[in-house]
Amino acid sequence: MNLIRLALRNIAGNSFRSFVVLLCALLISSMALTTGMILFGADNSLQLAMERLGADIIIVPEGAADRIESALLMGRPTQSWMSASVVERVAAAMDVQAVSPQLYLATLSNASCCTVSDMFLIAYDPKTDFVVTPWLEKTIGGELRLGEVVGGTDVFVPAGEEGIKLYGYAVALKAKMEPTGTGLDRSLFLTIETAREIARVSRTKAEKPLEIPQNSVSAVMVKVRPGCNPRAVALNISVHIKGVTPILSPDMFQSQRKELAGLRNGVVMTLMLTLVLSVLLIGLVFSMAANERRRELGVLRALGATRSFVFRVLLSEAGLLALYGGVAGAALTILAVVLFRKLIIATLGIPFLIPALPMLAGLILGGLACSLLTVMLAAMLPAYRISHEDPSLAMRE
């Protein structure tokens, strides 16, 4: 009988012990994988959202930075306005290459004139835009016309309808953007001309009209000249233009990054605690099993099995249990994280995207390695002790 078959028979021979070790391995692999998936996914999501916004600096009304960041990240609509004259003043600032205004709007809540409740709408100016327009040229080969929109990956036209109804005005969904895992996936991008047309139509067709204040914008996207320092440009703007807050692209989503750092610390601490407790529990289980099986292993030694063979049998048992538990834990975790992604985002308040396949494969291997190492480490000492015991003594007791 070879080593693995013997180990498998031993595993089947004591189902309770095997179940406890398997459960610990499952827990370790599951915790390690969940931690990795959420933390790497959240980092990736924030990075993609920053790239999607595509500006070096975003100018927002003073005091509205947190609300706008939250809207962009979690898709919670917000409205804040500043004078449209800010656009010209920012464009005239030193080292600014391009500026483009945006209007932040929202659909009504649970209204029959809107297909989607509380959807974040981002209206841009196609003449100056450098965020959506380049993407549109690559995707649909042109600009959006009146009544056309592009949406995040989660936006869809309801079955049986020709378009998405916004304030009683049906818009055509021309294309969908790549997923970012953030609120941008549930947002609509449209031109300012379309937004104004919706506002006009809404006066007669909507439960409540869409109000767009005249000569006002919600944000100004800024691109600085190549080689210039965006931080210096932002400082210059904040000094010379009152009532606005410039947010540097790398500084975007700072509060979410802080939350993520706090979450990382908490989760890593919990993982460490689980690892330590699992090592202790598995060590205890293996010690009890080794004591129970002293006579059996003594007979094995008396029949000619070497110390190293007995040691390897015990470690193989531990390794197989860790592998089974680890694989089951990884499968359950991936299923749970994929299915409950929205619930996790809502609970943690941090968006995250399921990592791409190569990264996911790496995380699964990491989780399996964690469970294998923990179980093997815990089984090492009892296995060594029993394999070095005198067979005559072991059989007599």
Place this chain on the structure above:
Amino acid sequence: MKAIGIIFGMLALAIGVVPQFTNCSAQGHAIELPDGRTIPMKCHWTAMAAPAVAVPLLIVGGLMFFSRRRETLPALSLLGAVLGIFAILLPTYLIGVCASDEMLCNIEMKPTMIFSGAVTLGAGLAGLVLAGKTRSGRFTDAAESD
């Protein structure tokens, strides 16, 4: 096999109970008709149908836990797996849930039913394999100690 019986029982509770509290009607939402009347949303009917899967699964779990006849275990495992498939199909194809991704039924009820159904299916298939091995005598010792 007793462990699979326990797993079936726990999943049956999840499939039967969670949808009763996470469908949109339980949260006070309903579709309002032009004449002012309200009718329940799609997810309400899925929640109503969930016990039709959960109760048989609970019975299968109980039978697996208490059964001493090895011959019945493959059939019970298979039945459990089939019920798992139904738990997945109810919120996805057979009845479905609300269209909006942001509704509670999409965030909690549907994932819970799919997850529980998938684990039930996996446990049922594992039970089927283990029952087959037990009958062929490969893991006789394990079955006896179980």
